[in-house]
Amino acid sequence: MKSLRFTMAGVCLAGLLTLTVAGCAQNAERDKKDTIKIGVAIYRGDDAFISSVSSSMEEAVKEKEEELDRKIIVNIADAKNSQGSQNDQVDDFISKGYDVICVNMVDRTAAAVIVDKAKEAGIPIIFFNREPVEEDMGIWDQTYYVGTDAKEAGELEGQIVADAFKAAPEQIDKNGDGKLQYVMLEGEQVHQDSLIRTEYSVKTILKEGIPTEKLASGTGNWMRSPAYELMQEWIKEYGDRIEAVISNNDEMAMGAVEALEENGMTGSSGPIVVGIDGTRDGLEKIVKGEMIGTVMNVAQKQAECMVEIACYCAQDENPKGQVEYLNGRYVRIPHYIVTADNIDEVINDK
Ligand code: BGC
Ligand code: CA
Secondary structure, three states, rough: OHHHHHHHHHHHHHHHHHHHHHHHHHHHHHHOOOOOEEEEOOOOOOOOOHHHHHHHHHHHHHHHHHOOOOOEEEEEEOOOHHHHHHHHHHHHHOOOOOOOEEEEOOOHHHHHHHHHHHHHHHEEEEEEEOOHHHHOOOOOOEEEEOOHHHHHHHHHHHHHHHHHHOHHHHOOOOOOOOOOEEEEEEEEOOHHHHHHHHHHHHHHHOOOOOOEEEEEEEEEEOOOHHHHHHHHHHHHHHHHHEEEEOOHHHHHHHHHHHHHHHOOOOOOHHEEEEEEOOOHHHHHHHHHHOHHHHHHOOOHHHHHHHHHHHHHHHOOOOOOOOOOOOOOOOOOOOOOEEEEEHHHHHHHHH
């Protein structure tokens, strides 16, 4: 009996020791991972949509910290539109041992350099908003992309225009020729969203049975003031012939609205204006009736998905099957239409 008790004690002690050793290892592991460090490299901080993605990331991180009971550091670096600076910023994140790096490429065709570096350092990369070519995504299986479907955005934008035209042809078709005379404000030419949004917005209007005539198009590089300048020129040249302003994003639509305001062309006397993104300013213009609608590019959801993927990767867990909308290594957040019909709900939800 005595020897049995001794043996039992021995077994218990041995068990305890194993537990303690395992516990120590776990603690060490936890200490190492106690703080999750996420580096975020953005193409330019003065881009309205990108700055809402960055601030949504900071929000999403606060919630994640509570959920995981872990500190999460997010460091956002602004490349100010220079790919060289962005490469240096990524190098810096790598040398400081960041767990994951999120990259909004300045030049989306230059992603290979960054993937190579990350692969060598074993640090997962989440690209967002500016999609690398498939070949570059293929270099390493620890690369992800979070964005949207540009074709869907274009189609929904075209749908807004077509619905408005059909609902009030006498108001929109100012010269009564049955066609929609439009000007197109395009984003950066190297951005996947620009060409595709342009193409599918017009295709959708045509598919809805409305003939179109392009009066002019030009790039405002996603920004308000070049779009304002373009719109001023177009107003001088085409004046009242312009029946619609179709913009690849809300910021450029804002520039167009400013130019229209200055020329007394807003409201029912002027052309309809439509954008994409659902920025705060864009939504305000819909409330005021100066824009007929926008296509919501859900920054918040994109930010949440990035933070989710980042945290799984940082904890050496596979995000597959865990993150909403993650399909392979791609997340594409669905868009939705915002017009006067649902603007109140959208603003209340924000
Ligand atoms: C957004 C634009 C933004 C651009 C930046 C697009 O998806 O709609 O507003 O300027 O991304 O890369
Ligand atoms: Ca017309």
